[in-house]
Amino acid sequence: MEISIEVKNLNKHYGNRIVVNNLNLTVKKGEVFGLLGPNGAGKSTTIDCILGLKSFDNGSVRILGMDPTKERKRLFERVGVQLQSSSYQGNIRIGEICEEMAALYRSPANYDDLLAQFKLDQYQKQPVAKLSGGEKQKLSVLLALIPQPEVLFLDELTTGLDTEARRAVWDVLIDLKEKGLTLFLTSHYMDEVEVLCDRICIINRGHALVTDTVPELIKRSPYQRLEDAYLWVMKEEIAV
Amino acid sequence: MKKFLTLLKIKGKLSLRCIDSIFFGVCMPVGIMILIGLISGQNPTTSDAGTTLIQSSFGALATVGICATAFMSIPLTIADYRDKKILKQFFVTPVSPTMLLWVHSVINMLLSVVSALLIYAVAKTFFSYEMIGSKLTFMGSYLLVMVSMYSLGLLIASLCQTVKTANVVCSIVYFPMLFLSGATIPFEIFPKPLQAVAGFLPLTQGIKLLKSTSLGLETSLLFPLIVLFGSLVIGIILSIRFFRWE
Numbered sequence: 403m404e405i406s407i408e409v410k411n412l413n414k415h416y417g418n419r420i421v422v423n424n425l426n427l428t429v430k431k432g433e434v435f436g437l438l439g440p441n442g443a444g445k446s447t448t449i450d451c452i453l454g455l456k457s458f459d460n461g462s463v464r465i466l467g468m469d470p471t472k473e474r475k476r477l478f479e480r481v482g483v484q485l486q487s488s489s490y491q492g493n494i495r496i497g498e499i500c501e502e503m504a505a506l507y508r509s510p511a512n513y514d515d516l517l518a519q520f521k522l523d524q525y526q527k528q529p530v531a532k533l534s535g536g537e538k539q540k541l542s543v544l545l546a547l548i549p550q551p552e553v554l555f556l557d558e559l560t561t562g563l564d565t566e567a568r569r570a571v572w573d574v575l576i577d578l579k580e581k582g583l584t585l586f587l588t589s590h591y592m593d594e595v596e597v598l599c600d601r602i603c604i605i606n607r608g609h610a611l612v613t614d615t616v617p618e619l620i621k622r623s624p625y626q627r628l629e630d631a632y633l634w635v636m637k638e639e640i641a642v
Numbered sequence: 643m644k645k646f647l648t649l650l651k652i653k654g655k656l657s658l659r660c661i662d663s664i665f666f667g668v669c670m671p672v673g674i675m676i677l678i679g680l681i682s683g684q685n686p687t688t689s690d691a692g693t694t695l696i697q698s699s700f701g702a703l704a705t706v707g708i709c710a711t712a713f714m715s716i717p718l719t720i721a722d723y724r725d726k727k728i729l730k731q732f733f734v735t736p737v738s739p740t741m742l743l744w745v746h747s748v749i750n751m752l753l754s755v756v757s758a759l760l761i762y763a764v765a766k767t768f769f770s771y772e773m774i775g776s777k778l779t780f781m782g783s784y785l786l787v788m789v790s791m792y793s794l795g796l797l798i799a800s801l802c803q804t805v806k807t808a809n810v811v812c813s814i815v816y817f818p819m820l821f822l823s824g825a826t827i828p829f830e831i832f833p834k835p836l837q838a839v840a841g842f843l844p845l846t847q848g849i850k851l852l853k854s855t856s857l858g859l860e861t862s863l864l865f866p867l868i869v870l871f872g873s874l875v876i877g878i879i880l881s882i883r884f885f886r887w888e
Contacts, residue, residue: 453734475736483734489726493659498652505648506737
């Protein structure tokens with residue numbers, strides 16, 4: 403089985419606070435992997451370390467077999483990233499930000515198709531600043547798809563989206579998953595995780611509490627739903 | 643190269659939408675040139691001088707565009723990109739954020755050059771201005787003043803943690819540079835003590851250099867050149883030393 407993302411013994415601290423504590427993750431090609439945990443658990447920092455945006459104390463990271471800091475240009479031709487709460491250059495319009503992103507890659511996706519899929523095509527000439535919160539969020543996911551990525555990172559992908567928009571994003575992602583896309587995401591919505599993720603890792607205070615498939619995790623808990631199982635894991639951790 | 647040009651096109655459009663840099667960088671100096679022309683016409687600077695006020699002001703007015711881009715547009719945009727994590731977003735693409743900074747600098751250079759050319763065109767067409775000194779030397783000096791001021795602008799961008807502090811620092815630097823260096827108000831009419839103080843501003847030395855080259859004066863330009871090259875080197879070293887992507 404081909405491995406898309408491999409994180410070994412990742413450690414990161416800020417001052418005396420340990421943010422990532424000896425984290426090990428392996429994501430196979432074509433898998434949808436969810437990194438879950440409460441606010442401040444270290445999810446975004448973990449993503450930043452994996453992408454080479456933040457330095458880490460020790461450990462190693464490989465995406466598609468490459469070191470993100472050393473082979474940045476080659477790697478990010480094949481990897482799409484949506485960072486949490488992205489913002490944009492003032493005055494830029496939707497069509498322009500798409501054109502700008504597309505210009506950065508060797509073989510970009512046709513963004514007109516993506517805009518239609520995400521129902522943003524009627525806003526092409528509108529300034530990004532005028533979009534609603536949910537539409538901006540959809541746009542940030544769309545921009546991450548412009549490189550036609552083999553691996554996609556989505557940090558809180560549907561925060562602020564309405565039900566319909568959430569479904570539209572899920573449909574696009576499920577469709578891409580069937581085509582072999584590897585997806586690494588964080589989310590606070592367990593229904594979303596149940597729909598999308600093959601495997602999840604729940605972290606708190608920087609270390610992994612459990613890594614398992616969604617059905618296995620539910621089976622291990624005394625509950626039937628992922629949300630209850632998640633809360634059970636968190637409670638167990640506090641009890642420890 | 644295609645990446646660079648597409649970015650340049652889009653960023654160019656964005657700058658044109660941002661009316662303040664156009665106003666302060668282009669409209670204002672052209673307006674002042676027209677004003678000086680209307681007030682003094684072909685009259686010499688002083689009764690015994692061989693040059694007109696337009697001739698002696700041209701070099702100074704040509705720097706207003708540099709001043710607006712170097713001490714407003716460049717530091718504020720970089721601070722804003724950093725604050726909004728736009729530079730961070732560029733880290734996860736095949737293009738480096740440095741490319742973004744380059745594109746931005748080129749746009750500002752174009753804006754300053756357009757400003758200087760417009761001032762020249764207005765002065766020549768309406769007030770029959772002729773540059774006495776060599777045009778080539780003037781262009782070289784202009785370029786030096788530009789890169790030197792831009793390196794100071796980059797230094798502000800590197801040192802200011804947030805957009806708010808960048809805003810304050812830019813205003814503190816921009817307005818004195820604009821009014822005291824001789825860019826807008828002729829340096830010669832300042833009282834002597836003020837001239838002595840204003841002499842410390844790097845732009846004052848830049849304007850001295852441009853004035854001398856545009857008037858073809860045979861004065862020693864060693865001091866202005868030292869100040870400009872000094873600002874350039876110090877600005878670049880310190881701005882790289884303190885630069886943070888986020």
